[in-house]
Amino acid sequence: MLQKIIPLLLLLAHLSACHPLDESRIPYDWQLPDDVPAPKTPDNNPMTAAKVALGRHIFYDTNLSANQQQACSSCHIQANAFAEPKTTSEGSTGEKHRRNASALINVAYNQTLTWAHDSITDIETLILLPLFGESPIEMGITGNEDQVLARFQTERYQAQFAEAFPGEPIDFAAIAKALACFVRSLTSFDSPFDRYVFAGDDSALSASAIRGMDLFFSEKLECDHCHGNFNFSESSTHENLTLNEKPFHNIGLYNLNNNGAYPASDNGLYDITLNPNDRGRFRAPTLRNIALTAPYMHDGSINTLEAVIDLYAAGGRTITEGENQGDGRKNPLKNAFIAGFDITDQEKQDLIAFLNALTDTTFITNPTFGAPDQSATSGQ
């Protein structure tokens, strides 16, 4: 018997020596709470630790913008849950964007991406917009492709690309895939709410936050109809869910000329579909870390959570002067759930206490999500 086992062991040892541990094939460890399912991931870009690590370096590298003035992290700031405190963003050349920078929280679970687009469903595609978009210019790569790519030919980046994408060239496809993997890795499930729900810790929420949570999930306020499920956004999905809904809503933020219109600069989903019924329809974003992501709405036009609650309590926003004046409450395209509600000052405080309990301080301090030492890839 021993005579047979020894050659077998030798053969196994030989095979093992021929196939050293392949870093590019090590699956990514999501480190999720036990009850939280993993997100769906595209077949053509499976998550690996090597791609996430590379994507993190690129995310924080200003070399990705043509004029080397901006990185992805310039508008997606970890301390703000990867949103930014500006009303709307500015590109690398200073050009104004029409929208507020979306927070990058559990984006891996989103069925659709951006504030209002029903066809962009994978991060790899989404990333091409800020990289190559010309209206407005964000990273400004269009026309500067070779110049930008050349910056990633450093010795360190070459090693990282080889580890993440063995045998593949350093190109924008690989950059987009690596960035997508890093953005997918930005998961947040360690708020007091998560400890209350997933860890069963009754002491994780204050009495006020629990009252606010009960209000949030009540049929009186209806918050959870659009900001429901585990990710506080009905457009979220996961690996065990076959539901394929792509909801967008008009919440009565504007009502120009009382015909349902939003400012011409941004009519939401209508700008993609040209369906008149889609005017003013936007995706409900996650409310996780919402206390960190002000200002609110697609155009950053509301500064505080108190003002957001006031809007929903009124059943829409009324603007009495200026070019955007109109009674949003009467917007004919407004979602049926934005019907308004009565709320006391105490209830509002409770609701805000609950929203504050969605803040995940681990997420905004986690060093693996933070800026790496760029000298590690600079080749210097």
Added chain:
Amino acid sequence: MNTHQRTIVYSIPGLLLVLALLSACSPRQYEHSLTFQLQYNDQEIHCDTPIKTNSAQWSLQRWQLYLYGVEIHHNQQWRSAQLIPTQTPQVTSDDRIALLSVICKQSADPQTQTTFNVRLLSSVAPDAVDAIRFTVGVPFDRNHQNPLTQTAPLNRPDMFWVWQTGHKFLRLELTNQSTPFIFHLGSTGCASASALRPAVEKCKNPNRIAVQLDNIKHPSILVFDLATILEKLDNKTTTRDETNDTHNCLATPDAPLCQDILSTLGVNASQTAFYARPLTRRVTLNQSTQP
């Protein structure tokens, strides 16, 4: 052939005889297909079907419901039937609960399915069925669990409130040019420490609907008719201000309209404790062939 082999060969007829006897003891199982269809005044409803009443023209947005506990009546006896797993409608992996789900997209896709064949096994032959009963809802022991760890279709967020109240049993949403109608039915009055803690005891208002359909003639189609609900809406006098006028009934028994509709569906909203009653008037049977 050695002794051992001979023993095996000689044992086979005996085994076959035992199997035959066991088989004879098990009642034969027949496969049924219960066809459910959404209708308005005898017309099948699709997402693009204009639903005209005396005062409005409605269009369908959603019609979704869970059902379980199907039983078939024959020879003065009710017998349990077992759901057969299918993708449409979705059936839980333990073959207990089915979800009928119509969600109309913005484009009002005429192809969206509004007729469902619920397949099941029963010891009663299809042509011997004289009554059928089932419950609209989710049984209590499955209603208040973490939806993230439940199997489909109980993991759908669009049909779940919270741990405390559990699933929406029935979701009906219609729209017209001025005022939408939203009706969500599920258990209410469920006691727990918070919305995110499960009810541990039966809810004050279970709001499950016991449906019994008598005088079945095979084959039949089970119709969910919107007529009486829309008749209630026609008679509705608005109580909200004109800015936010809606016909929302979210299992709250306060509004007169909601009481009427709950009652129409088989839930007596005028009682302090809800109870279920037959839905025979609302789910009517027509003699027609199965599609």
